[in-house]
Amino acid sequence: MKLKILELDTLTINKIAAGEVIERPASVVKELVENSLDAQSDQITINIHEGGKSLIEIIDNGMGMNPEDAILSIKRHTTSKITNADDLFSIYSLGFRGEALASIVSVAQVEIFSRTKENEIGTHISVEGGKLIFNKNISTPVGTRIVVKNLFYNVPVRRNFLKTISTEINHITEFVTRLALSQPDVAFSLKHNGKDILTAPKGDLLAQITAIFGEQIAKGCIALDKDEDNYKIKGFITKPEFSRKSKDYLYTFVNMRSISNKTISDATSRGYGTSIPHGRFPIIFLYLTLPAEEVDVNVHPTKREVRFSKESKVYSLIESAVRQALEKSGLEIFERTLETRFKPTTLTNIGKLKTKSDTSKRTTPTSTIAKQPKFQIIKSKEQRIDSFLPSSMTGVSDLDKTAQQKVGIKVLGIIKDTYIVAETEAGLFLSDQHAAHEKVNYERYINQLKNKRVNVQQLLAPVNIALKPSEFASFEEIRENMGLFGFEIDVFGKNEIILRSIPSIMGVSIDFTIAKDIIDIIKENVSEIKNNLQVEDLKFIKDLVSIFACRRSIKAGDKIAIEQAETLLKNLLSLKEPFTCPHGRPTIIILNEDYIEELFKRDYR
Numbered sequence: 001m002k003l004k005i006l007e008l009d010t011l012t013i014n015k016i017a018a019g020e021v022i023e024r025p026a027s028v029v030k031e032l033v034e035n036s037l038d039a040q041s042d043q044i045t046i047n048i049h050e051g052g053k054s055l056i057e058i059i060d061n062g063m064g065m066n067p068e069d070a071i072l073s074i075k076r077h078t079t080s081k082i083t084n085a086d087d088l089f090s091i092y093s094l095g096f097r098g099e100a101l102a103s104i105v106s107v108a109q110v111e112i113f114s115r116t117k118e119n120e121i122g123t124h125i126s127v128e129g130g131k132l133i134f135n136k137n138i139s140t141p142v143g144t145r146i147v148v149k150n151l152f153y154n155v156p157v158r159r160n161f162l163k164t165i166s167t168e169i170n171h172i173t174e175f176v177t178r179l180a181l182s183q184p185d186v187a188f189s190l191k192h193n194g195k196d197i198l199t200a201p202k203g204d205l206l207a208q209i210t211a212i213f214g215e216q217i218a219k220g221c222i223a224l225d226k227d228e229d230n231y232k233i234k235g236f237i238t239k240p241e242f243s244r245k246s247k248d249y250l251y252t253f254v255n256m257r258s259i260s261n262k263t264i265s266d267a268t269s270r271g272y273g274t275s276i277p278h279g280r281f282p283i284i285f286l287y288l289t290l291p292a293e294e295v296d297v298n299v300h301p302t303k304r305e306v307r308f309s310k311e312s313k314v315y316s317l318i319e320s321a322v323r324q325a326l327e328k329s330g331l332e333i334f335e336r337t338l339e340t341r342f343k344p345t346t347l348t349n350i351g352k353l354k355t356k357s358d359t360s361k362r363t364t365p366t367s368t369i370a371k372q373p374k375f376q377i378i379k380s381k382e383q384r385i386d387s388f389l390p391s392s393m394t395g396v397s398d399l400d401k402t403a404q405q406k407v408g409i410k411v412l413g414i415i416k417d418t419y420i421v422a423e424t425e426a427g428l429f430l431s432d433q434h435a436a437h438e439k440v441n442y443e444r445y446i447n448q449l450k451n452k453r454v455n456v457q458q459l460l461a462p463v464n465i466a467l468k469p470s471e472f473a474s475f476e477e478i479r480e481n482m483g484l485f486g487f488e489i490d491v492f493g494k495n496e497i498i499l500r501s502i503p504s505i506m507g508v509s510i511d512f513t514i515a516k517d518i519i520d521i522i523k524e525n526v527s528e529i530k531n532n533l534q535v536e537d538l539k540f541i542k543d544l545v546s547i548f549a550c551r552r553s554i555k556a557g558d559k560i561a562i563e564q565a566e567t568l569l570k571n572l573l574s575l576k577e578p579f580t581c582p583h584g585r586p587t588i589i590i591l592n593e594d595y596i597e598e599l600f601k602r603d604y605r
């Protein structure tokens with residue numbers, strides 16, 4: 001059969017294009033709000049119903065459109081923002097493709113109401129699946145109101161792909177947050193099902209940050225302002241203790257456009273030096289103003305990425321501006337060199353007691369490590385377990401009191417307040433007190449989770465945590481899941497929650513950075529938790545538990561009593577797999593009789 005090539009009709013072409021530009025309700029919000037900003041509005045109201053699946057309404061007080069322009073606006077490649085390809089190289093408006101409205105109207109039912117201040121009477125056009133249903137005169141305020149109903153009603157595949165209402169509103173709120181921050185002199189209001197989600201007044205940037213993120217983050221802000229031959233950077237960074245485990249709090253803008261860019265995030269991290277641990281990110285609100293011809297915004301269909309023609313100049317400007325602002329605020333910043341980045345912490349060194357074979361490979365020996373006698377793990381794990389555990393104990397999974405008593409352990413002493421030395425039937429035990437305690441705490445918590453009965457502890461001082469509006473919008477979902485893990489939280493104020501109790505294995509206090517990390521981990525894994533998997537199957541659980549099992553546990557260097565050490569070892573040995581901590585490091589090294597005899601060359605038998 002000979003295939004015939006056909007030219008696609010406009011509706012089909014627009015529907016295909018919409019697939020690129022309009023991915024989900026948040027993309028509609030973004031495109032429409034950007035249009036409102038381009039139309040010089042200073043008040044933008046956004047009403048959403050059902051995560052944007054049933055209704056998205058944007059009302060602005062911008063310059064509006066006259067009836068002819070309103071009809072043109074829904075056609076593809078119609079724009080008032082550029083006139084030719086040369087303009088593409090110096091773009092100051094947010095839109096320029098003339099594609100957004102055409103895409104939106106092709107996949108939804110849309111009403112547009114608009115009036116310019118020169119016109120007494122406004123216009124109302126109604127479009128469905130790209131087809132103009134009617135246009136008529138109407139009395140309407142100056143500005144534009146666009147109502148988008150039943151998004152993807154004619155693209156069932158897309159509609160079915162939409163996520164839960166909570167996920168969609170989360171995305172919308174994040175977009176609106178970014179757009180609001182991009183224009184501090186525009187007032188924003190976002191409502192979901194009639195409820196206020198975000199209100200950002202017109203004003204200066206700090207006022208907006210306070211309104212959107214709350215006092216806590218606003219108080220941690222450090223101003224930054226630098227100007228170097230036509231390259232300007234200003235905004236706020238925050239104190240290092242506000243660091244987060246994800247890049248979600250990097251708010252970066254180039255020529256008033258919210259973008260994400262690796263050069264900017266890398267340069268910022270470098271500016272913070274070692275004040276923020278590797279792999280964590282600060283909260284920043286950075287505004288770069290560069291000559292438009294040195295920024296390529298036409299890189300990605302959603303315009304979220306940009307390319308700089310002078311990348312290294314941008315990098316060094318940001319790095320030095322961040323560094324200077326931190327230093328001006330009284331912080332001493334040390335540059336992150338490759339060496340500091342990869343140097344293992346003392347704790348890691350202690351855990352990695354080496355076997356003979358890797359002695360030579362250690363790259364950064366600390367003096368304590370270098371002086372350690374050469375202990376050796378004698379036998380394979382399996383052999384060791386069988387060789388000393390009373391048969392009644394194999395398979396014991398939790399802290400079984402009677403089983404503990406059966407293990408004959410005598411603690412002889414503790415070396416350097418770090419290693420417990422004990423005598424047992426199986427030989428001489430050398431145990432890392434931190435790794436041992438961490439393992440015990442870890443197993444205890446996992447067991448409580450399995451039994452769905454996590455012991456909780458009221459915090460002596462409840463912790464307030466500022467959330468972003470997008471996180472706050474899906475707070476109920478987070479709260480429910482936090483509860484399962486032993487964290488009790490309540491709403492405290494605008495975008496703020498209060499943590500009242502924590503799993504008792506975490507002790508009686510928690511600092512807010514750790515609390516925030518825990519919330520982030522749970523938030524990122526909500527869907528996994530919802531699938532009702534077994535605790536052992538939850539991939540993130542190790543991360544979660546090791547955050548607090550590790551911090552809460554006895555540290556190397558902590559003084560503990562002999563009796564405490566004895567209880568700790570007994571508790572450890574009553575576990576199914578006592579020999580490795582949750583991070584995979586050994587908890588106990590056994591010097592059995594054979595080996596000791598061998599060391600003393602008594603192996604004459």
Ligand SMILES: Nc1ncnc2c1ncn2[C@@H]1O[C@H](COP(=O)(O)OP(=O)(O)OP(=O)(O)O)[C@@H](O)[C@H]1O
Pocket residue numbers: 031035036039060062063064065073074078079080081094095096097098099100101102143144
């Ligand atoms: N809220 C609004 N107020 C005034 N004019 C508007 C508004 N929304 C759209 N327009 C007009 O409609 C035109 C088409 O909008 P559309 O979003 O489709 O394209 P664009 O903004 O020019 O480019 P892009 O596809 O990159 O967004 C705009 O160029 C503008 O003239």
Ligand SMILES: [Mg+2]
Pocket residue numbers: 031034035094095096100101
């Ligand atoms: Mg546009």
